[in-house]
Amino acid sequence: MLSVRGVHRSFGAGPSAVHALRDVSFDLAPGTMAALIGRSGSGKTTLLNVIGGLDRPDSGTVLVDGTDVTALDEDGLSRLRRDRVAYVFQTFGLIPVLSAAENVGAPLRLARVPAAERERRVELLLELVGLADHARQRPGELSGGQQQRVAIARALAASPRLLIADEPTGQLDAETGLSVMALLRGVVESEGVTALVSTHDPTMVALADRVIRIADGRLEGQLGEQAGGQDVT
Structure with missing residues (x-):
């Protein structure tokens, strides 16, 4: 690899x-x-x-x-x-005005993934990192550990x-x-x-x-x- x-x-x-x-x-x-x-x-x-x-x-x-x-x-x-190749940084690098789900889905939007497929992938990844119940919260409403989990989910969005x-x-x-x-x-x-x-x-x-x-x-x-x-x- x-x-x-x-x-x-x-x-x-x-x-x-x-x-x-x-x-x-x-x-x-x-x-x-x-x-x-x-x-x-x-x-x-x-x-x-x-x-x-x-x-x-x-x-x-x-x-x-x-x-x-x-x-x-x-x-x-x-x-x-x-x-x-995907990156995860210690500073999280999330977009403050977007929700957790929107941050995770951002790479998929750039790749023009169809909306239904994008939503399924975002839901799956937030479930994977244990944040399914925080999908609509913005970074400022999450703890540091939760923000890093969102960053990991976003890094995995494009597989x-x-x-x-x-x-x-x-x-x-x-x-x-x-x-x-x-x-x-x-x-x-x-x-x-x-x-x-x-x-x-x-x-x-x-x-x-x-x-x-x-x-x-x-x-x-x-x-x-x-x-x-x-x-x-």
Whole structure:
């Protein structure tokens, strides 16, 4: 599903250049939930942005579902993010004036999905994230955890193949954050997506199938198939 090979990304030039990614390579199989861990400034967000086509590497390749992301033009990247790659951010990114259902359905409207089909998909996704009873509420009327659940439902609206989540629990308390991570775990299993989730929280890493550790732009190692009990500090 995801193949990253020899990815480098630097910002600036000369002695002051910041090498955000250095020869990063790894693969993720379909239906895998992987936790990307590392200290702030280690390169996690840059790596996620390169994989999702929000940033371009200086060298190397990224294949998502067989498509070379690094070779796409802007139109190709837009189609990739619309059809096959979805993002969840820690800031939620919901449209304040729209209800939960309208936020979830927004990507389907852009894709011109027929109204009846769109409504069925929105209803199914809100049920999946446990918010069927909050469909008509706006983001300001929801808790942080509920807003993140809406954001996850919206990310799944177009049935993406790859879900990228950048610190999705960063603004949530520990208990709510754990429930959101458990939801992501369930989504991987029920929707059949592959998920790459960056996080700082060791308790959340235990829910992942794989752990990828990054430090100073380099992968330090992939800590096996089961993350539970591993030291992720």
